[in-house]
Amino acid sequence: MKTTLLTLVCCLFCLSGALIAQNATVKGIIFDDQQKPLPGVNVTYGDDGTQTDFNGVYVLQIPSDTDIQLKFSYVGFKDVTLNLNLSKYEDYEFNYAMKTDIEVIGTVIIDEKRRKKVQGLEPISPEIARRMIGGNPGVENILQSLPGVNINNELSTQYAVRGGNYDENLVYVNEIEVYRPFLIRSGQQEGLSFVNTDLTSSVDFSAGGFQAKYGDKLSSVLDIKYRKPASFDASLDLSLLGGSMAVGGASKDGRFTGIVGLRYRDNSLFVDAKQTETNFRPKFADAQTYLTYKFSNKFELGFLGNIAINQYDYEPLTRQTNFGTLAEPIALLVFYDGQEEDRYNTYFGALKGTYAVSDTYTAKFIASAYQTTEQEYFDILAQYRLGEVNTNIGDDNLGEVEFSEGIGSQLTHARNDLDALIINLQHKGIVSVDDESTVEYGIKYTREDIRDRVQEYEIIDSAGFSIRPPIIDFANNQPYTPFDAPIVPFTDIRAQNDVQINRFSGFAQWSKSTTWGSNEVWLNGGVRAQNWTVSGDGIESVSQTVVSPRAQISLKPDWDMDMLFRLSGGFYHQPPFYRELRDSTGTVRPGVKAQQSIHIVLGNDYSFNLWDRPFTLNSELYYKNLTNVNPYTLENVRIRYRANNNAVAYSYGLDMRLAGEFVPGTESWVSVGYLKTEENIDDRGYIFRPTDQRLKFAVLFQDYVKIIPDLKMYLNLVYQTGLPGGSPSYADPYDFQTRLSDYKRADLGVSYVIVRKDKQRDSGFLKPFKELSIGAEIFNIFDVQNSITNTFVRDVYTKTQYSIPNFLSPRVYNVRLTAKF
Template identity: 50%
Template sequence: MKNLFFFIFLSFSYLATAQTGFVSGIITNQNKEPLAGATITFGNKGTVSSSDGTYTIEIVAYEKTVVKFSHIGYGSIIKTFKGYKNKTIKYSPTLEEQSQEIEEITIKSYEAAQQGVLKLKAKKFKRVPGANAGIENLLMTQPGVNNSNELSTQYSVRGGSFDENLVYVNGIEVYRPFLIRSGQQEGLSFLNSDMTENINFSAGGFESKYGDRLSSVLNIHYKKPTKELSTVNLNLLGASYTYENLFLNKKLSTLIGARYRNNQLLVNSKDTETNFKPVFVDLQTYLSYKINHKSSLDFLGNIAINNYNFTPISRVTKFGGLFEPRELVIAYDGNEQDDFETYFGALSYKYNFSKNTNINLTASLFNTQEQEYYDIYGAYRISEIDPVSGEELFTTGVGSQLDHARNDLDILIQNIKVTVQHTINEHKLEAGFKVQQENIRDRINQWTTIDDNGITLRNPNENIENNQPNTPFTAPITPFYSVKAQNNADIFRFSGYAQWNKKWWIGNHILWHHAGIRTQLWYLKDNFSGTESNLKQTISPRFRLSLKPDWNNIDMVFRLSAGYYHQPPSYKELRNPQGSLEFNVDAQESIHYVFSNEYSFSKWKRPFKMTSEVYFKQLNNINAYSLDNVRIRYDANNNTKGYAAGVDLKLSGEFVPGKESWISLGFLKTEENTNNRGYIARPTDQRFKFAMLFQDYVPSNPNFKAYLNLVLNSSLPGGSPINASAEPNSQVDRYDFQTRLRPYRRADIGVAYIIVDENKSYQSGFLKHFKELDLGLELFNIFDINNTTTNTWIYDVDSKSYNGVPNVLTGRILNFKVGMEF
């Protein structure tokens, strides 16, 4: 019996000692110099850092351990860790002289890795340069995310269109204007980076709780203020102001942001001379009121006004390359006046029934009022030029074009959604239901007339015989391109989901799984005729397995995701090229297969991570589209199939101590097949991508910081004329326009000098009022590369063919900026 008790005692002693994890890192000061003899205490235990600032402590696994880091002459930092058995958490604190920072966080190891979600802290990247600096600017450097237009915040993910991406703010889906056709009209993204705390992004294989789109999910979390703070950013492209504070005995947190943007500096660097007077402003607020310890009420609101006044004067564009150099010269008359106004409000109520169960009820309202009015006349000349001197040799074509539009759009989207979450041990159950109504009032009146060498051109898709002079030609005069329609419709949607997440232990290995299903029912009603479509339904099962092997000294996570994703048609997808509604458009389908691996390791005593993903998407019932700058025109049918396949690689970590940077590589091929005519490249078929985001500072003076944002994208398809079709009998056939644009190459660099921050404060004088103050210079497109986005198509009567003239993007631009917090 004594031997039995002794054996049991030894067994429990072994288990007790085995259930431990580790925390290690390097303790430094604000100059990134290692601190020897720093004290690390937890519970009734403690140790000190070695001569090179390194330390290692052993903590109890699966329990919270509060650790204090301190040093004589420096402040202290308190952190809370939760580790895993036999695993090491890397943490390298920076202690500040004569100051104290107390912050408590819980580290949930491998949470992001097992979900396959990119997680970023917005504050760490707020100074990264870019023509459209902000959250989307960071996304453009991620593998699988492509955008070859620095004027636009829209992006394509793994071969999908701009309309295939979901965007959430604090769990609330947000929308964007519909009629915008060029990047210079966009102005401000809905997402305010100054208000953002966390960025979560999934490029495919996402969970069932996210809505019905084919490509990606961007889920943004706005800050909940803890103290009064004002943030001001000023630069030559605009300004922003953000205010945050607590009221009503700290029950009401208030976050308000106002922004102004003017793209005039960017547009004036293009090859078109203009009088450009844009006004892009928005006001946004996020309020959170804690009713009691069990319930809270949140409000998210946004008002955005984009006034776009554009008067082109002239344009000179060289194209054709080295062997057939040509030049397009256009003299303009007329102007464009566009107004895009959006209003958004969402109210969310959260109630915690218990520690493990909560319910969330959200109601939101979105309204966009858009007006697109223009009359622009252009007289053009195309000439062959000398490849050496660039001088004009002779004229190959002259003509003129008149573009006219009177387009009005008013869309109201209102919905209500309820979700329930319940946790039992390692089981997490979640379900939700949403009802949505979309009311659309649309008037389209748009046409283009073209005169080439004195001949007025008819629409080339018209099959009209002209047997002059033997038979008089009596057909009416029609424009080269014309759309005239009026729609008043409602779309009703009912959607729901259920999912189950669970963490399993297989020996010392950890296995997570996600199993879920989504469904949506919808129908369309034409309010003019009273016609209703059939009730349509989608069912979307989704599944993911994540494995964390218990391998000594190798920290890896493997993921396998598969799912059936649907995209029920929005209003844009229901409207055919003639402007009328199609009632029989079904949901587009995509089957995702994603296999990925994350390998975390240390190099030079700093953390790094290598992420690799292989994916394949089978596309069915595709609603094919053509892309003109950022405007998408759908065929409004489901007669196309396709696929997207590729590999994404990313190496991230502290290449410079304390600063996260990364290098991304992407390889993609996406094609489509319409009416079984054969596979051709989709408009987003960007085969190769290389991107780098690098942050650095001067070691001898860390207040001098530098940032590099570099993107290299291979060429995109150059698009097709506005009246091109994928139908086999069309005179202008999309299958005939498969040439590609030039590769997109862009590098933006920025430098900043930090006058005041958390490591450098002042107790007297003017600077004592600031918590942060920095000055910066940015140089956009430092190599002054003439990147292009799509083509302007000019029809030549003599050859009966189109000339694709590339639309050149922005050149080299210098921007000055000031950032401050007080």
């Protein structure tokens, strides 16, 4: 594989050698004020000229030994002139970041957003993602405020979209697919999101009905672009939860650009405030870099790298959870012994070469490698009491357990190790047929090599009686009937798997902008296909193939009202990843089929002015019909599949979002979503899917004090109806259809801007700062007890199994300092 990667890089380098200019030439790349390549810039002298391509690149032949004045112009940006006199065969490079023309910047922003919305993507401002408050700040924190996206754990960056689960979402950074660790089972263990907002220049999101050029998953696409700095910049973010810093810059000739980000995260502030008293020592850190070098105006090579080191040491001590009713309060009191030690170390590197073969054809070559080494070790003995709570106000023992209804213990053990290597080789091409039509294609090879050892068991004891597994052949009527069979664990999983998966996938799609009478129309049609083969030590080799046609149409009527309509859909497949092939016993089942979903999405964007300020109302009505469904149970953020395509399902709903300047100069929005999703396992009837989140209401709001505009407020508010409470992995989900309580959370942040971009200090210790602010944050300001899952506790005496909620973090305070240099 190393030879293959080296060969690819050498080929890309060799291609650049054929691009040496033969005449007096001026060339370069033009950026906008956000350091993003700017396509369509007019580069002219006299009556001749050219335009920058979609990568912002231009190449122009000019007369040698002659005074030439070049003009760079683009609607919404200030014109730039460049005086040149080049000698014969001289090759001159000029790179420039154009400055905004304030008078028409609103039009430019609307046009850019409209172009993405036409394609079914929702653009999100990276600056909002950096500023907005949340338990896990970043892009995922902003996604939580969108309709149709559900996050029920503030310590997790994993999200469910329109009834799908955490494994059904695609994430790309600069067109490179990125991955997550496998073994994490709770938000406390996750560490950091892959996406570093300090490096981000654009964020686009699709909640369904996406184009064929995106990969094979069922639910959503998050498309991230990392920026290419045009000059030196640096940023710093510090708080009680950790910190981050980023440094970027470019060479004098603009050929080389680079940006590096470092992050550290410590969630102990949240965990120490929860009901379980612990010794908690988390260490989550990562380093990322994005480097680019332009060998010529037609060839650029980029490198994306990431190293993440996550260490999670957890020693629970005690826990008391009160539940039940006001009339009959019950408490669970637990004393722990033992600890958990987890390690998740990931390494990721990717090369991306972009070669502008001609004005109408651009070729891209991508090679990436991802390795994760993970361990999950724990031995925890939990000795518990279930009993009645003292409710006598004024009593010294108020809130304590006075009478025990059940006593027992539970020993959980794990020695899980996983080592996975994923290698991708990909070629993509973009062909401009004419000014209105584009053809895109791609081919990709993926090699997945997973070595996995699973050793888990659970022993349950109640009042001295060992509880046997819930198997009919081993009915246990203790203490009334003695049972003299050997003692066995309640659950026991032992497996060792060595699995290889080879995938070949490709796509082709066509896009066209046209008119229908006086109405504007955008069409897109395409098809994806994937073939994969599962093999390994002691595993029978199985190959399968799926084909996924998809289409979109957008219509902008010639009306006085600014309306845009979208209709998209098609067949979406999710060929099984390793986790979907492994059942609850740890056995790999290579014959598991790809889950299939037929999407139909009807959308509308209505742009209007309210209070003389711009607003947009986005609405989407969707329906999904799912077949070959692989049922699963959800334990916090861990998914355990049945590895059996024995179910069908459906999802439908309505998402609405009103976004605009509720406060002049700021962007805020209100989201409302309705969802219903159910599944039918083995034709036994429809039941709730684990992600059946019926109703959602979210507000993301920015404000400032009118007389002190540098004093700003950020509010992130979410209300979601309760999820199904889940079931033990061994249990029949048809017997566990109760719901958790509603999820209600509000996070508030207040900051004061000491230095801002348009008002920098000319002297003093604040002179180096381009921006500087300090603030305070309150997480869960109403101190709501939200729950993520249930703990199932069994009492042998009453033969009752209690589902006891696991509560999330209460109110937490934080301080934060941000700066840019």
